[in-house]
Amino acid sequence: MLFGLRNLNLRQSIKQSISASYSVIGSYFTWKAFCCVYRNDSPIVCVLTQSMEPGFKRGDILLLGHRSRDGSRPFHVGDTSVYSIRRGSIPIVHRVIKEDMTTNQCLTKGDNNAGDDVSLYRPGQKVLNPEDMETTVLGYVPFFGMPTIWISSIPFMRELILICTALYYFGSRE
Template identity: 40%
Template sequence: MGWIAEHVESIKSMKIRDTLSQLITLGMIVSTALIIWKALMCLTGSESPVVVVLSGSMEPGFKRGDILFLHMSEAPFRAGEIVVYNVEGKPIPIVHRVIEVHEQENSGKVDILTKGDANPAE
């Protein structure tokens, strides 16, 4: 009976080692993903460097499910460019094309009119 107890203890210690190994591996995977995300944030200058297209408003250029890698630019907006922006109160970002740029001379404020390529109106 002594050898059975030894084998049971050996199996228990192997399970503990396997579990710890799996937890360490999972921690390394999560840490690596966070490091890559932070590096992309630094390189692109964007809080959200990756966006998934959630609607068909930009078809055929971008289809639903396409992944976009963003880069923030200091250059002024120009008609024809594609922008990604958030609307207050809506949790998902909008991907549209700039149709018109309206600059207010005195305040320096810029308003842009956008439209999805597949949308009938602005």
């Protein structure tokens, strides 16, 4: 395969580059299709911890619904909610255990955690405000997120996968 890279002429190199581009573009459009279907800019997340076991296990892929930051769709006790304390931070998926119907504020807890999530909130914050809440979980796919966890936890795994993918595309002849 590596010797094949040396023998590629310009036309073959361009053809292989276009073929690799199709793969990247196809992945991007698939992601954007999920975003449109679920009306959410992050419709899929991977469970990274055991805080929601036995319902969701580490490595499960969660399908998230439409975002409702304006409070138009209040969260209710029992909903599996997604919230972020700071914009851009990793979203937290925990269950609503207490709600205030007048202010749409709520308190959350991981199913496998001993106590509520107040320690995860901003200093002095006792409940989540509607603007902290993002969405709810619609469904899940068990264990499909494990490659994401492996890539993140094993040093240089991401780079190794990129190199192998590039060698595959540029080393194969069609």
